[in-house]
Amino acid sequence: MAEPLTVVSNMPVARVTPRPDGRKEVSFARSVPMPTYLVALFIGELDVLQDELDGIALAIYTVRGKAAHAQFAMQATKDILRHFNDYFGERYLLPKLDQVALPGGFGGAMENWGAILYNESLLLVDPQASSLRQQQRVFGIVAHEIAHQWFGNLVTMAWWDNLWLNEGFATWMATRTAERFHPQWRSRLRAALNASEAMAEDARRTTHPVQTPVHDDARAFDLFDAITYTKGEAFLHMLEAYLGEGVFRDGVRRYLRAHRLSNATTADLWHHLAEASGRDVRAFAAPWVEQPGLPRVDVSQRCEDGRGVARLEQRRFTLNDPQAAPLAWPVPVTLLLDGGERRRALLGASPIELRLDDCRPVHVAGEGYFRVRYDGATAQRLARQFARLGVAERQRLLGDTFALVQAGETDLADYLRLLEATAGESDRFVLAQAIESFAFLRNLLDAPRERAAFDDRLVRILRPPLARIGWSAQPGEDSEWPTLRAALIRALGLAGDPEVVREARALFAAHATQPIKPAIRGAVLDVVGRHADAATFERLLGLLRGATAVEHRWEFQSALRHATDPALRLRWWNLLLEGELPPGEATYNLQFAGASSDSAEEAWQFLLANLARVYAKASPRGRSYVLPEAASAFSDASRADELIRLTRQHLDAGALYQAEKAADAIRLAAAVKARQGKALRDWVAARGGA
Ligand SMILES: [Zn+2]
Known part of the structure; x- marks a missing residue:
């Protein structure tokens, strides 16, 4: 050379x-x-x-x-x-x-x-221009890839059905390592947010076990998903806690030593962990790894002669699959007693009752891959005490309650009360859990007038947190506040909060002489892009064309993708078709065009009218994601049918799984709309309150 x-x-x-x-x-x-x-x-x-x-x-x-x-x-x-x-x-x-x-x-x-x-x-991290979030991302990915040098490289899975051994383990190790070197990042709470998303996938009809039979290589690609990575990780956190940190590490060492420079399976890992611990590891682990889905733990409490009794019971939790096989798991549950005391229990297939010293109320700690449902009185009491619960428990209560609403097991009103309570919230992980639910709820509303009213409610809930933490860093502030600040600015600005839009525009207007702080730059640009006029759009486009740093390129693309003015968004979509960006980036921007510009229907029609040209840009693998992603904002079952029909018509059978997953999500949204649509419309129409 x-x-x-x-x-x-x-x-x-x-x-x-x-x-x-x-x-x-x-x-x-x-x-x-x-x-x-x-x-x-x-x-x-x-x-x-x-x-x-x-x-x-x-x-x-x-x-x-x-x-x-x-x-x-x-x-x-x-x-x-x-x-x-x-x-x-x-x-x-x-x-x-x-x-x-x-x-x-x-x-x-x-x-x-x-x-x-x-x-x-x-x-790469540019010390002048990168955010803390970028450092966290880099640390996490480097730890993940280096963990593979042992889990994957030194010992390799025997076949794709054991992919989770590579990916679940590397993901678990990355979280653990970030916790060790950067405890202030609170990586376990981030992992819990991810686990909540994985549970949403795992509770649907289209889920699969962590360890899934794979009959041909092509199907293996579908396994690089939240179940394999995130459920795998969440399960390993539970297994490590169950066996104890030192014993778990000892088992891992034995496993690596026995299989170095060779292959191994999940059964080999159980074997060595059992040797190290003297316990039947397979009995604990196999249900989590070999069965699809997850449990819901039902907690009820009563008082007998001045002493409390907490009853725990489990059943399989699904969002939209009443025919799902009834399954059980060994579930490690930690109960928190008022006053901070913790009680641990391993819940099996049969209900258990825990005797408590007094009748003070209990609730379930944040950790663990399962949903929790309380008896009615306990649920109401926890909602009233929301602000006094720990961060992980507030995060869990929001995530669990929202999942129960989606499953039709509790009323939307129960969740909306918690959502309103987040107006008093300053923790980034709890607010992230809340913000994630907004998009799903908003998509259940069809009329533009209702969506605008929904945005007003959202603004009233999220304004107080932004007012508390402010637009610029305060001395000694929580290390996650920069990330929270960005999330609030983005959510409020996209919902049209006039103050946030004005401030974002002012920062953008001055940015040539006064660079926008890296932590909020992406959010500010998205808000500017969403409300852009033609002149602003051209400025953003010029900045994209002149950008060399990858982070900046993504930010300017994202800003342009958020433009909602009909002429401007069409101009962007046509630029993408005509080769403005490399094919991979163009495909990404096109499949998220509707979600970002709040015009799912128009983007869908544009994609269908130009489908051959879009597919020509995508990799053979990437094609199977284009229509499923573009359809993800729909909440009418007919769109699910349309998605399946189009996929069959244009792509081969290997693309069908992604389409089926997206179609199932649309049908879930349609079912929730049918059940809770009226309650949601009443809520957005109500005046006053948070
Ligand atoms: Zn990996």
Whole structure:
């Protein structure tokens, strides 16, 4: 290859031989045995940042001029690698660990042994321009990919049905490692938010067990989903707590030692954890991994002769699948007593009763992959005491109650009362749980007038939290407030809060001389884009065309995607079709066009009218997501049928699973609309209150 080019592969360079024609020949050391999916070779004009840890050579390669932005990832790599060398009891096996930041053409990260690949937006941190959220993202992904160097690379799943062993484990390890090095990030609460989304998928008809039989490679791609990653993670948090941290680690070490440079299955992991703990691990673990779905724990409380009795009972929880097979799980439940005392219980298929010293009320702690339903009196009392519950418990109560509404097991009014209570909330994780439900609820309203009234309610709930934390950082503030600030600005601005729109426009107007703070920049730009006139739209487009940093490119695209003015959004969609962006980015922007611009119907019609051109831009795999994502804001069952029909008509059978998942979500929304639509319309029409 030519002299200025750098080449990176799994193993270190063994030899560089100059050739008479001025080029060079590069040879690599012989690799250790590894699965073919980990083989990597990168060539380019690259800059490098180098370091070293305990004799392991570390390097991060970037395109020219960006190596300084790899400092944060390098420090994270050193912390993480040192910790893993200790935790796994097996040192990282190769003499070097390279990481490569690619500017485009590849969207995620891939754990190639000794030569991990990232899209640069997931690895680089510009100390001048990046947000705290970006640091958290980078730390989490680096920890995930480095965990794979053991779970996946040193020991490889025997077949795709054990994919969760790779992905669930790496995701669990990343959360745990972030907790260890950055406790102020409160990564477990973020994991709980993710788990809530996974539970929403897992409670539907289209779910699958964490460990799913895979009969051909093509189907394996569908398993890279929230069930495999997030339910896998949530289950491992429960398993570690059940066995104890030290015992769990000991079992993991035995497993890695026994299967290093070879394959393993879930059964092998149970075997070694059982050896380490002396307990029947399979009996605890198999129901979580081999059965689809999740439990709902019913909690009721009564008072007998001045002493309390808490009764716990479980059944399978589904959102829209009354015919689902009745299943049970071993559920570790932690009860919190008023006064802070904790009582642990393992709930099996039969109900259990816990005797308490007095009749003070109890509630369930935040951790654990299950939904909770309280008896009526307890539910009302908890709603009244909402502000006094812990953060994880407020987050759980909101998530559980919303899920019960979707399942038709409680009234929407119960959830709306909690939602109104979040006007007094300042915790980012609790508010995130609330904000997530707004989009689902809003999509249940068909008339523009009703949606506008809904936005007014949303503004009244979210204004007080933004007023409390303000637009700029306060000295010594909660480390998650910058992220919360961005979420509130975005939600309020997209809902049309005139004060937020005015402030966002002012920041944008001044941004050439006074850069917008990285933490809120994306949110401010989305608000500006949503309410853009033609001149603002052209300015945003000019900024996109001049942007080089990947983070900025995504932010300007997002801003343009949010434009809702009919002429402007059509101009954006046509630019995407005509090659304004690389094909992968164009496809992404087109499939989320409707959701971002609040015009799902118009975007849907545009996609259908230009479907061949859109599909030509998407990868064969990416095609199966285009219509399902675009249809996700619909709440009429007829659209679910249309989605399935179109998918059958235009794509092969491999695309059907994504369409069926999206169709099922639309039917769920339609069912909730039929049950709760009137209550929701009454709520948005009501004046006063929060
Ligand atoms: Zn992974």
